[in-house]
Amino acid sequence: MDALTALLDGPKARGAFLxxxxxxxxxxxxxxxxxxxxxxxxxxxxxxxxxARGGATPLGVGDxxxxxxxxxxxxxxxxxxPARIVVGPGQQCSTVDGAEVTESTVLGxxxxxxxxxxxxxxxxxxxxxAPGAVGRRLLNALPALLVSPAxxxxxxxxxxxxxxxxxxxxxQELVLDRLLDLLFVTVLRAWLAGPGTxxxxxxxxxxxxxxxxxxxxxxxxPARPWSVQSLAREVxxxxxxxxxxxxxxxxEPPMSYLANWRLTLAADLLRDPDLxxxxxxxxxxxxxxxxxxxxxxxxxxxxxxEYRARPAPTGPHSAGTAPGTVILPG
Numbered sequence: 001m002d003a004l005t006a007l008l009d010g011p012k013a014r015g016a017f018l019x020x021x022x023x024x025x026x027x028x029x030x031x032x033x034x035x036x037x038x039x040x041x042x043x044x045x046x047x048x049x050x051x052a053r054g055g056a057t058p059l060g061v062g063d064x065x066x067x068x069x070x071x072x073x074x075x076x077x078x079x080x081x082p083a084r085i086v087v088g089p090g091q092q093c094s095t096v097d098g099a100e101v102t103e104s105t106v107l108g109x110x111x112x113x114x115x116x117x118x119x120x121x122x123x124x125x126x127x128x129x130a131p132g133a134v135g136r137r138l139l140n141a142l143p144a145l146l147v148s149p150a151x152x153x154x155x156x157x158x159x160x161x162x163x164x165x166x167x168x169x170x171x172q173e174l175v176l177d178r179l180l181d182l183l184f185v186t187v188l189r190a191w192l193a194g195p196g197t198x199x200x201x202x203x204x205x206x207x208x209x210x211x212x213x214x215x216x217x218x219x220x221x222p223a224r225p226w227s228v229q230s231l232a233r234e235v236x237x238x239x240x241x242x243x244x245x246x247x248x249x250x251x252e253p254p255m256s257y258l259a260n261w262r263l264t265l266a267a268d269l270l271r272d273p274d275l276x277x278x279x280x281x282x283x284x285x286x287x288x289x290x291x292x293x294x295x296x297x298x299x300x301x302x303x304x305x306e307y308r309a310r311p312a313p314t315g316p317h318s319a320g321t322a323p324g325t326v327i328l329p330g
Contacts, residue, residue, distance in 0.1 A: 011195065027253065039184060041059075041064045097120075126183070161176075208245075263299050277289050277292070
């Protein structure tokens with residue numbers, strides 16, 4: 001599995017929460033559901049997305065906003081409109097005074113809000129509710145807010161999502177999950193391809209003629225007993241050249257990168273209840289469970305067993321490493 005596939009293989013919605021929201025201006029909704037990833041797109045009207053940290057960003061019809069949790073954010077018709085609705089964990093909705101409105105605002109299947117007037121805004125939102133549905137490496141890399149302008153890459157998917165979101169047919173949940181995944185991956189591909197969009201150094205390094213092949217080997221074969229010497233031999237350069245250039249381009253030495261990559265893979269694998277700690281250790285290149293446990297605890301601050309027993313975190317493992325807001329070129 002190469003680095004791109006490994007990154008994009010993360011999003012796998014399972015029973016994602018998808019909703020059509022209809023509001024007449026003035027309107028404002030504060031979202032505090034602590035979801036790991038949410039996507040919002042506008043099919044009618046106008047809106048602003050206002051993250052907890054960073055400036056407000058306008059959304060036009062067809063734009064797609066990706067918001068990385070667990071920080072709250074606000075959607076509104078204007079930057080200065082005070083919040084009137086609060087969306088909490090479990091997608092429970094209330095007024096800012098605490099009055100429950102989840103049931104009273106239902107307009108139909110997966111649709112809620114107000115009877116639309118001539119200036120109504122219609123938003124489609126999809127939320128990855130399970131933290132394990134999006135890989136930890138992807139969450140660490142993403143900006144807090146990523147906005148992809150309307151374009152041919154997303155238009156067809158947004159149209160399909162709009163058609164399917166208020167249907168109730170056999171297999172509908174599966175259809176919506178896969179549409180959400182496709183829309184998310186389409187935005188991610190545009191982000192990864194764009195210059196100056198805060199893409200992590202390890203991803204940009206794939207295009208380097210020396211470091212790129214080395215990275216692909218580490219990603220595709222993490223369990224091999226790599227050394228800088230054996231990696232350099234595979235790439236066809238000297239050990240010193242690889243060590244120096246890899247550190248310059250990626251920002252850390254090859255074996256340090258490999259150790260972090262192995263433990264990132266292991267953290268996701270540990271969420272699988274069918275895999276023992278020993279099986280996870282073997283998959284990521286450790287000779288035994290003891291050595292793996294010692295390395296995992298040194299980096300993560302807890303043993304693999306303790307990590308597995310804890311609820312999966314919703315936010316990035318390393319807070320503050322990713323940029324705040326990224327607007328992709330149109």
